[in-house]
Amino acid sequence: MLKLTKLIEQYIAKEKLPNAYLDVALKWFKPLCDSIDLHQKKSKQTKDASPCPFFIGINGCQGSGKSTLSGLMSYLFNEYYGKKSVVLSLDDFYFTKLERTNLAQTVHPLLLTRGVPGTHDTQLMSDVFASLASGEALSIPTFDKSIDDRAPMSMWQEVAGPVDIVIVEGWCWGTHAQDNKALATPINSLEKNSDSDGTWRSYVNNALLTQYTPLYSYMDSWVFLKAPSFDAVYAWRRQQEKKLKLRVGNASNIMSDEEILTFIQYYQRLTVHTLCTLEKYADFIFELDNERNITRSRYHAK
Template sequence: MEESERLSRDGKGGGRAMHDGLPLGICLGCSWIQDNSKCPDTIADNGRRQCPLHSVFPTKPAAVSSVEDLFEFICSGPLLNKLGLTMEMVAESINKWLEYGLHLCRLFQLNELYLTIPQKARLYHYYIPVFLWCEQQISLHSSTFKDGEDVTPLVIGFSAPQGCGKTTLVFALDYLFQITGRKSATISIDDFYLTAADQAKLRENNPKNGLLEFRGNAGSHDLSLSVETLTALSKLTKEGMKMKLPRYDKSANSGRGDRADPSTWPEVEGPLTVVLFEGWMLGFRPLPVEAVKAVDPQLEIVNKNLEAYYDAWDKFIKAWIVIKIKDPSCVYQWRLQAEIAMRADGKPGMSDEEVMDFVSRYLPAYKAYLPTLYSEGPNGSDPERLFVVEIDEGRNTILGN
């Protein structure tokens, strides 16, 4: 089976939409939710399909017996120190925690009185602390403007490997911003892929480079569209100002993909408070040529292409969240889990060998660039405005720094 077919076929032979290298039919970031807790398979306001929610955890509930129990659970979370929160501060703001938790339970169709431990951890140890950090960053950003000045939206970058749940995290954060009365926009590096025609030219110009054969690595994005979009978003500071956000249709051209018709792009309206910008290679820094060639000789041209990405992406980002993993091979395991789940649901999925081939096109970049991302931060980032969240193989938070 050709690459385009095996990455994109669904049960009816049509295109299976992909997001950041993952099939939309399976939302790995939602694996902590019970099997009987479903998120409607619909198109959300941001123009992305919201996928069914599956669980690999037992469904026996662990009842939240009291606010005191929940308070103690919140205070045991691994991210509170990074937020600068003490037990006293959590106690004073417990109503806010309860409010945000209730909103997320409604979003994911969970019963807030009967949450499993993994569900409580995902909400109160991960999503809500990250949201509170985002609120802190927005307040800091707003304080740099004088009275009467237009406050531009804060662009928060999310750099995280494929399959780790970043899309679901951003979905939850976007919902919390909207439900609390603040306008937000979400974009992905996927939205800036080259058109099908330009991707074909890239492939033809690099006939012996498997890393540029298909979309994904540096060089396969329309950087001028990135600059145009991010610049326009920064100007949405007043009521009535509107723009459309580009989207990419990964099911087009038998799965090879193409830019979606502009008539289908979602519209956002000002004044925007925040832009949530996510991607698997966001913030990667170009490295010395010999360093990348030692990982994979094919990375040399990818590394050269990466030099233009700071001006197109990273310089617009003023606050960063990095989701850190210990071993890039987790990406393979997460992708394999998705394909196994698809086959179990009666949908066609890639074989183990096909999954390995697919992930192998990304692993060289992970091996080359993640060490520097983790040790020095994203390209051009301010250490004081960087939140690193480490997760384990189960996508559970370990710590933040």
């Protein structure tokens, strides 16, 4: 336990997290990693001849802490559990700015803004998943939010050889498509004023159904960081933007509070839908309060 504590303290220092995160990690996330380690070992016993890694999907709305959790899990799997792991963020698979411009011109203007299903390169995701499943060396894309565009290939993440565990995190990763009837009524002013005929939300929903859901079959286990409500997203997103500003300075793509209010409307429909539905599919559920404290955890054995 002393070694584990020191490793978590190192991660806290590296990520500039509050010291209280140590207790959170030990109480909630060590049991999570222990359980996944056990699942991975059992999975390996049934797939002796296969290099296929154990895939973990992590869902959480903006600012819920999914990236921090993914990083911690990967760090502990590498340094404490003796596994080779890699983290993939759904954000890193956004289409380039030029590709989204083309979508905006040919499908709907709202697709210029990154975020929703339909603005990610799911073919690239599929190729990356297949390479990881086959144990191949590969490069994983990186998206630079400060310039709202994909980073050059020289900055992509290099993965050499087979890995034991793949962690995939994203705000809508694991979310299932809505029934078409649910799309009829706008959920906010963005949909009412900029998507009055429902073209954008229908495109997003169809992309979720046809492009994203088939990739879910790679996942061996799902983790859900469940926010108390969509109302928490604004405060959490503001915190994210402040961190980004500290990291990159006064870049032109750092959003103001007013811009954040508009931006989160792009996410509202599927975030609310996810909060109501994902726990039916998730294996590990962590319920959060408005301060992102975990108030309860649940495990659904499958």
